[in-house]
Amino acid sequence: MNRESETVVHEVDPSLLHELVAYLRENRTDLRAEWVQRITQAQLLTVMTPDEIFSEVTAVYDNYVDALETGSVESLQAYARDLSERIIPRGVETHEVLGIVLLLRDVLARALFVKYQDDAGLLDRILDAYEPAANRIAVTVGVSFVEERERVIREQQEAIRELSTPVLQVRERLLILPIIGVLDSPRARQLTEQLLGAIQANRAKVVVIDITGVAAIDRTVANHLVQTVEASRLMGADAIITGLSSKIAQTLVDLGVDLSMMRTVGDLQGGLEEAERLISYKPTQTSEPSSAAAN
């Protein structure tokens, strides 16, 4: 007996849902206006003009009520994704999107409360029908927005990775490898391969790797860099790293990366001077006649 009555409490009556959807449709204009007002009060969507807010709000409201009625969030999901695509470039934040959806939920819940407040039992059942659906919608919109954001981020990462990293020959036997942007493991690997190929093709003796344009570095990448230097040495070229920012230098020290193999110079200019010195090392040594005495 007891168990039966418990299950009955949570069962949602479809006719109730229809009733509340019909009510929300009827009062569309008023509720929508109230929602817009609440959005403005909460200072959300400040980057959009009132007209834009109004037209988006209309579309979201209709989609929201549709989703309540059908219980299917697919079209709302598609709309949310489309909306996110439009508003993300304008700098709309996640908390704003979640904020407006939750505001709409509250506005509608309050409207239902006002309408059914005389009949506590009916109000209870109406809210039972409304709340799960409304929560699911809020989650859907939030997740769609975050997914869209992540997609944009992934695309941008790919774009950065595809930016070619040129290996430049400055003069005979001296190469420069300027690295700009995010240095992650795949890019570090690709870069090493390019550099070693260039060392072989240009018969380079010294390579200057300039990382002025690299904002941050982690342990994996730091080790990659050390390996790149070591691999260059195996190919017969000395590598000089220039342009370590103080932040990166600190990171490297904190990580305890073994820097004994790295030859580093503060800036590119210093690196080139050092490189010239390494390359011209040979002529300064050859002048004296070898006596081949000891040994």
Add this chain to the structure above:
Amino acid sequence: MSVAILKQGDYLIASIQSDLTDAQVLALRDDLSDRIGRTRARGIIVDVAALDVIDSFVARSLGSIAIMARLRGAETVIVGIQPDVAIAMVQFDLNLAPLRTALDLDEALTILGQRAQGDGEDGG
């Protein structure tokens, strides 16, 4: 014997032309050690340009050849390590510091020449 060792002035040149078995690597090491003593060579050049793969045993053996040769008074330079091989070698986590390397034979001869003249003053 699979690796010919040529004598050129004060230097010995070993050019590895094909993948070596572990036994052949050890034979090369012993052979070089022996030849350093007999020829009083002051430099050894090991050319690995023909190798597409250098496994960790060969890499370690090259290191031990370099250390051994230094003990007997000769400097070792490895030449012609291919890009892919270099990437693989640094991932073995071996201490490759004793290995001196050069791009090709020309470069190795220059390095050894510098060493002969600038003796006593180690740039290391």
